[in-house]
Amino acid sequence: MASAMPVEQKKLPEKALRAGFENLYLKASPLTNKQHMRYKRAVQKYMLIPQKGPHKYAMLNLLGVLQYQDGKTNESIKSFESILKEDGTNLNALASLEYIYRELFCVSKAEQYKRKSEELMGGNEPSIEERKRRGRCFFEQGYMIAFDVHETTKPERRGKVCVRAHESYMQAWQEAGDLVDEVERTEWCFFIAHNLSQICHNQPVLESLNKNLDEDSAFEMVIKLFKKVIKGKDSHYKAQGWLHLGCVLSSRKRKQKNTESDTITLNSAEKAIHHHTHSQQAAQDGFNKFCAFIDFELQGKPQHGITDIMKKNHLEEYYNNPELCFLLAKRNTPKRTDILNRYAKFLSQRNNKDSRDFEEAKTLLLKSIKLDNGDSNWFAYLLMGDMFKHRYVSQWYAKVNMGKGQLPEKTMAATAQRYYKEAVERNPTPQLYANLAEISHFLGINERREVIDEDQMLDAVINFKHALESLDGEKDPSIHQRRGRCLRDFDQEKSAVESFKKAVETQEPESTHIYSFRWLIDILAQWCQKNKQMLRDINGVEAKSPENNSVNQSENNSEHAVKAACKKTKGELQYWFSEGCKKFKKKNLDEEIQRFWNPKDQKITSCPDVMVDLYSDLLQNKKKTLADRLKKGLSDLLAHYENSTNQTRPDPSEVQAGAPVSRDEVQTGAPVSRDEVQAGAPVSGDEAASKMLNVEVTQTEAGTDVLPAGSNQKEFFLGYVRKLDEIDEEFERKADRVAKTTEDTENAEGTKRSNESQQVVPCNQDSPPTPPASTSSCEESSSAPAPSTEDKKTKDPGKVTDFEENVIQKDLNLENKKVERCDSNSESIPPPPCKAKNKKGKLYDFYVIYSEEEDSDWVSYHLLTTLEGTKGFKGCVRERDFIPGTDYVDSIVESIKNSFKVLVIISGKKTNDKWYNYEVDQAIHQKLDSELDSFVIPICREDANKSDVPLKLKTVIACSMVSAHDWEKLERALDDDNSQ
Incomplete structure (x- = not known):
């Protein structure tokens, strides 16, 4: 029965198609080069071969879109015209031709196709044929959208794409689900089930589709749909149904322990839905009709488990042994490479100990490659590379970390490298480049992490660079992590630190992948320890030298440089420790903090003295919560030790062997040495303590924090607990003294004011000082602004001033030695490069406007370390x-004039920095004289949003850092070559 169509929905198919045509494919990522496009076209051509039903037009339309995106406009037009020769009523082909001709300024030709598509869509009460055309239009659009989901698609992207595809599919079902014939409906069921299976593990996305749809309900819907497909008449779709049913059952049965990578946030789903609000009601109506078709009720979330679902659908046998599904798929179409590849993937993930699955999977993949060695079969090469890499890495870990067996043959890694190169040649994605780089890294080092092949290491570095050239790669923390490990082994520790920073920065909140944080803090702590030792050595030389020795001057200079380095690395350590505590799950974070205190943990080079310094710095910077977490790690480690001493100690040989390394850790991690990773995943509690405390200790690089042989472990930890307690007591005393001094001062001033005969209006100290109106009105002659009333009050003689400064004066680590601090805050900022990069002759590439209260650490330890x-x-x-002694306002004006660009840092909190607004005014004033459109660049930090941007900069496009991680975009904005 024909249903009334609202007027506003009359042109919806054409508009929806055009949105998909423009947004989904015309806006290609930087990685979408001709080679990648060639792979996409090859996949579509291969999938088109067995198509017999109406769905072939969806694939032909997609081929035409890909040709247009690849710049082959003439071929694209011919493809769409060939569709119209077979099916003159295809709305997608008509709308696509209308769009292309309009882009070519052939307006009359475009209007011709537009009129024809409007006629075919019908009016408010469409006929049966018009409804079928509309339904097919929506379904073809859903297929085009869902094509963007493949093996290498990131989970966040997958969720958004699948939601959009599901909406189009349900709109199609609402229009014509009861009108198309059985063959076409079978095709629809398969693609709906395939798309729904991509998101059935993501509860937030499922709730965005239907509030009553939970994981079990979605899983049962997928099962019912695939059952309908395997009962169809088309042998191709019957085989595909068995294949994907096996994939769904094996995935559900396997149920990875760590499901973080498959979790889609509700915000992502809501954003995807919000983008298509005009079609939500039609999609919901279609979903209700669709559920009725498959006899599925959604009256509330049903309470059933996987066992009940399998019994209800008579699939217990296939759930217990999913391999049967793959065998049936292979029997129906024995020469389809996608079926051979999926079957091989199933076998490789089953992890059979006697390696029969490995050999069988290899045989299937070789047969697949023999059938098709073109671009469409890139997945076979990827799987082959993964299999050989995993086998090599597992044996490497077993020998290096557990002392089992022999080192694997290099030919195994070389085979993995060869297949990865073939995969990259056919489909160059960030993950494929990263996999190729990782196996080159393995081939370039030995079991002691010594470089044995510089050419392989260079290849690894180059391929990691390719992996990060796209925005998807730049946002992938695993790529940054593996790149950091490679750079560290290649003796590029400074660059490795930057990679680990990027990995921590790009991690999602509540992440469990904490390895980058471990290695970042480990390196920064070692740098702090080395600087401390250098300062001790310099002080020892000074004590032995005569007072008038000419060497003293050079020693003083070196002492000043080391102090500056001390302050910089300590500040950097504090900042990234704070950032890491925001990113990772509490359990994993607590385990890592315990390692930082423990000199017997071989996973890192522990520096407990540096942790004491960090604890003191956190307290004095009013980060007591983080300081308490650091102290709790030490207390828990001591408690674990005390518990383990009351239990039977395990055999040392068993401790060395440890637990086997998990498959996920082997596949996603980089090569890990004996000194950095014990066998298996981190454990906690008594087991962790007993394992850690029975490992034989070796002398570390720092040398001073390792527990001496024969010393008491309990006393060692208790000594550091006492140090932290002393710091707490010192801060409490200082706080009491400052509070008492402030109270006495306020009482004295109150008495003085009461005795004055003239009433004086008090100054509001909460309001920020008024910035200077112009250069001529400024009376400051120093390099810093005049102190406020509160500053003057604390600097009166005879009173206790700024207890934080006094606490820094004391070395709280081991012994009361010479102060290890710098006299100027500027020494915590890294030195700049000698020469600017811009070609306009400017002294600086950029000038930074920021609040010292809110953004000082971020600018010093992240922005400058990245850009400079x-x-x-x-x-x-x-x-x-x-320059000290120059006029402050003059310095601001001249520095902005001598800068190629101006960066305005915007945080989520309102700043009281009196110079901030003045610098913004000067930057805007200078922008009028500048020839650059992007002279002023607002940069929004993590907690900032568009509402925080100053009113004067509302019309300027801001760059969101940290949340978007788009450093490459900022680099392009600063690049002289890209500016007119």
Whole structure:
């Protein structure tokens, strides 16, 4: 029965198609080069071969879109015209031709196709044939959208794409689900089930589709749909039904322990739905009709488990042995490479100990490659590379970390490398480049992490660079992590640190992948320890030297440089420790903090003295919560030790062997040495303590924090607990003294004011000081602004001033030695490059406007280390680059004039920095004289949003950092070659 169609929905298919045509494919990522496009076209051509039903037009339309995206406009037009020769009523082909001709300024030709598509869509009460055309239009659009989901698609992207595809599918079902014939309906069922299976493990996305749809309900829907497909008449779809049923059952049966990578946030789903609000009601109506078709009721979330679902659908046998599904798929179409590849993947993941599955999977993949060695079969090469890499890595771990067996043959890794190269040649994605780089890394080092082949290491570095050239790669923390491990082994520790920072930065909140955080803090702590030792050595030389020795001056200079390095690395350590505590799950984070205190943990080079310094710095910077977490790690480690001493100690040989390394850790991690990773995943509690405390200790690089042989472990930890308690007591005393001093001062001032005969209006100290109106009105002659009333109050003689400064004066680590601090805050900022990169003759590439209260650490330890240390730009910040004794306002004006760009840092909190607004005004004023459109670049930090941007900069496009991780976009904005 024909249903009334609202007027606003009359042109919906054409508009929806055009949105999909423009947004989904015309906006290609940087990685979508001709080679990648060639792979996409090859896949579609291969999938088109067995198509006999109406769905072949969806694939032909997609081929035409891909040709247009690849710049082959003439071929694209011919493809769409060939569709119309077979099916003159195809709305997708008509709308696509209308769009292309309009882009070519052939307006009359475009209007011709537009009129024809409007006629075929019908009016408010469409006929049966018009409804079928509309339904097919929507379904073809859903297929085009869902094509963007493949093996290498990131989970966040997969969720958004599948939601959009599901909406189109349900709109199609609402229009014509009861009108198309059985053959076409079988095709629809297969693609709906395949798309739904991509998101059936993601509860937030399922709730966005239907509030009553939970994981079990979605799983049962997928099962019912595939059952309908395998009972159909088309042998191709029957085989595909068995194949994907086996994939769904084996995936559900396997149920990975760590499901973080498959979790889609509700925000992502909501954003995807919000993008298509105009079609939600039609999609919901279609979903209700669809559920009725498959006899599925959604009256509330049903309470059933996987066993009940299998019994209800008579699939217990296939659930217990999913291999039967793959065998049936192979029997129906024995020469389909996609079936052979999926079957091989199933066998490789079953992890059979006697390696029969490995040999059988290899045989299937070789047969698949023999059938098709073209671009469409890239997945076979990827699987072959993964299988050989996993086998090599497992044996490497077993020998290096557990002392079992022999080192694997290099030919195994070389085979994996060869297949990865073939896969990259056919489909160059970030993950494929990263896999190729990782296996080259393995081939370039030995079991002691020594470089034995520089050519392989260079290949690894180059391929990691390719992996990060796209935005998807730049946002992938696993790629940054593996790149950091490679750079560290290649003796590029500074660059490795930057990679680990990027990995921590790009991690999702509540992540369990904490390896980058471990290695980042480990390296920064070692740097702090080395600087401390260098300062001790310098002080020892000074004590032995005569007072008037000419060497003293050079020693003083070196002492000043080491102090500056001390402060910088300590600040960097504090900042990234704080950032890491925001990213990872509490359980994993607590286990890592315990390792930082324990000199007998071979996973890292522990520096407990540096942790004491960090604890003190956190307290004085009013980060007591983080300080308490650091202290709790030490207390828990001591408690674990005390518990383990009351139990039977395990045999040392068993401890060395440890537990086997998990498959996920082997596949996603980089090569791990004996000194960095014990066998297996991190464990906690008594088991962790007993294992860690029975491992034989070796002398570490730092040398000072390792527990001496024969010393008491309990006393060692208790000594550091006492040090932290002393710091707490010292801070409490200082706080009491400052509070008492402030109270006495306020009482004295109150008495003085009461005795004055003239009433004086008090100054509001909460309001920020008024910035100077112009250069001529400024009375400051120093390099810093005049102190506020509160500053003057604390600097009165005879009173206790700034207890945080006094606490820094004391070395709280081991002994009361000479102060290890710098006299200037600017020394915590890294030195700039010698020369700017811009070609306009400017002294600086950028000037940074930021609040010292909110953004100082982020600018010092992230922005500058990235733009200056990694990208090679030269920046200007007032604390570091202003010359003492010059006029402050003049310095601001001249620095902005001598900068190629101005970066305005915007955080989520309102700043009280009196110079911030003045610098923004000067930057906007200078923008009028600049020839650059992007002279002023607002940069929003993690907690900031568009509402925090100053009113004067509302019309300027801001760059969101940290949340978007788009450093490459900022680099392009600073690049002279890309600016007019």
